[in-house]
Amino acid sequence: MRYPNADLRCVDMLEQRGLDRGVIAQLGTCQFITRHMNVVFQGFTGSGKSYLGSALAKQACQHRYRAHYIRMPDLEETWTAAKDKPAGREKWLRKYSTFTLLVIDEWLLDPPTDDVRSMLLELLERRxxxxxxxxxTQYAKKDWHQRxxxxVHADAIMDRIVHNTLWIETGDVNMREHTAAAAG
Structure with a gap:
């Protein structure tokens, strides 16, 4: 994980962030996993998205769910490498579709290629x-389709995400800057 020591109980609830303590506590119960819901953490660079994603993956593991954290560029790289192995892409899809919780960080940071779009559709269909x-992600839902x-691929990918998803804005406070200022 990006932040192995991340903990939902230690999330800085700085008022300017606009995070709802009740929503964060509810996520900590992992009930969203039993309901097969998705979560989107959307906000500016440094707003704590990766920390929250790491904390949620760690919490899922503590509830004995099989969780995996990966950055989108690394997901794309592993997909590309899988094509050179016998049945590699099918094995790859099986692996990533069976994690009970999959955290994809840096979602849509770069627009996906046609090959990656096809992979995302198949992966999200299986999940x-x-x-x-x-x-x-840094991108609001309204920007996803274009990204x-x-x-039709964008339509289909969006259709498998948006209908059963909890959207959480992490705000525009740079938590790296805030933490450095508080420590100094």
């Missing part, structure tokens, strides 16, 4: 209504 996915290239 839909069976597992939970956390997306950590996904528009068209």
């Amino acid at each position: 839909y209504d069976a597992t939970s996915t956390v997306f950590c 996904l290239g528009g068209g």
Whole structure:
């Protein structure tokens, strides 16, 4: 995980962030996982998305769920490498579709290629209504369709995400800057 010591109980609830303590506490119960819901942490650079995603993955593990954290560029890289192995892409899809909780950080940081869009559609189809996915992103939902290239692939990917998702804005406070100022 990006932050192995991340803990939902230690999230800085700085008022300017606009985080709801009740929502964060509810996420800590992992009930969203039993309901096969997704979570989106959306906010500016440094607003704590990766920390929250790491904390949620750690919490899921403590509840004995199989969780995995990966950055979108690394997910794409492992997908590309899988094509050179016998049945590599099918094995890859099986692996990533069966994590009870999959945290994808830096979601849509770079627009995906056609190959990656096809992979995302297949992966999210396999995960839909069976597992939970956390997306950590700088982009608001209104920008996702364009970032996904528009068209039918973008429609289909969005359809498998937006209907059963809890959207949490992490605000515009740079927590790295805030933490450094508090320590100094």
